[in-house]
Amino acid sequence: MKTDSIFYRIFLDYPQSFFDLIGESSAQENNYKFSSVEVKQLSFRLDGLFLPTDENSNLPLYLVEVQFQADGNLYYRLFSEFFLFLRQYKPPHPWQMVVIYPSRKIEREQTIHFGGFLKLPNITRVYLDELGESTKNSLGIGMINLVVESEEKSVSKAKKLIEKAQNQLIDEGTKRQLIDLIESIIVYKFPQKSREEIEAMFELADLKKTKVYQEAFTEGEAKLVLLLLNTRFPELSSAYQEQIQGLSTEQLENLAKAFLNFGSEADLRQWLEQNG
Numbered sequence: 001m002k003t004d005s006i007f008y009r010i011f012l013d014y015p016q017s018f019f020d021l022i023g024e025s026s027a028q029e030n031n032y033k034f035s036s037v038e039v040k041q042l043s044f045r046l047d048g049l050f051l052p053t054d055e056n057s058n059l060p061l062y063l064v065e066v067q068f069q070a071d072g073n074l075y076y077r078l079f080s081e082f083f084l085f086l087r088q089y090k091p092p093h094p095w096q097m098v099v100i101y102p103s104r105k106i107e108r109e110q111t112i113h114f115g116g117f118l119k120l121p122n123i124t125r126v127y128l129d130e131l132g133e134s135t136k137n138s139l140g141i142g143m144i145n146l147v148v149e150s151e152e153k154s155v156s157k158a159k160k161l162i163e164k165a166q167n168q169l170i171d172e173g174t175k176r177q178l179i180d181l182i183e184s185i186i187v188y189k190f191p192q193k194s195r196e197e198i199e200a201m202f203e204l205a206d207l208k209k210t211k212v213y214q215e216a217f218t219e220g221e222a223k224l225v226l227l228l229l230n231t232r233f234p235e236l237s238s239a240y241q242e243q244i245q246g247l248s249t250e251q252l253e254n255l256a257k258a259f260l261n262f263g264s265e266a267d268l269r270q271w272l273e274q275n276g
Contacts, residue, residue, distance in 0.1 A: 006147060006188050007144070008227070009181065009184065010140070010144065010181060011050075012224065013178075014140055015029040015034055016140050017139070017140020017143060017144055018098075020141050021140065022124055022126070031052055031059055032051060032053060034049070036048070036230060037049055046085055048063065049061065049062070050062040051091070055093075056092075059093060060095055061093045062095075063096070063097045063098070065097070065098070066100045067099060067100065067106065068101070070106050070107075070108055072108045074099075075108075075113075075114045075118075076110070096123075097124070098124045099125050100144075139161065142160075142164070143182060146161065146182065154190075161182050162179055222245045222252055225244060225255055226241060226244055226245070233268065235265075244272075254275065255275070
């Protein structure tokens with residue numbers, strides 16, 4: 001799984017983490033829906049958008065870009081695509097752009113062309129290795145930092161996050177979903193280990209047998225698979241979406257693997273006919 005994909009899953013399943021990251025009230029998450037939007041003229045998508053749920057509010061929309069590799073073309077692409085999006089959709093909201101880097105050394109500012117843009121109050125650049133002490137109590141930021149934590153410290157940090165989630169969160173569905181996100185990050189960081197080995201590392205086997213956990217896990221998997229499919233097939237019918245939401249956890253995992261080889265929506269239809 002690419003690094004930006006694991007971040008987008010965090011933002012999709014636990015949007016409070018994004019608002020903690022930019023220093024906004026976590027209550028803002030109730031006013032937004034995280035999605036991706038296609039710009040049809042040139043057939044590209046803006047994958048990380050927090051759009052206000054109330055079109056009549058003055059809340060800003062947020063474009064989120066996660067960049068973990070040095071890319072001298074990033075700002076050329078980012079600004080051109082975003083302004084085409086504004087031209088096409090003319091959203092009734094002010095805008096904010098948030099670019100997330102692991103550290104400053106990854107960024108390529110291209111100041112000759114974008115120095116002025118990057119000074120705008122609309123644009124926030126977050127460097128994960130520079131987050132202050134005030135962020136330590138945030139579960140969301142803890143998960144984000146776990147993505148860039150060294151392998152040596154990842155397991156102990158993940159265990160502390162799981163303990164914090166179990167102590168701080170009341171809703172069982174949210175608690176299980178957050179624990180699954182933490183485990184998914186560890187799976188991403190240790191691809192050589194099986195999921196069973198990961199579960200054993202955190203002594204989560206009994207927890208994962210509970211009905212509440214399984215329901216929350218399956219719902220989160222379905223959201224992620226639908227986000228990936230909508231990126232490839234933006235006109236995906238509601239019938240397909242309902243069918244995918246009804247798949248089991250094992251079926252969803254198989255669909256996520258098969259998705260990599262889909263060339264058209266016909267491939268998805270065939271897979272669902274054979275496996276749904």
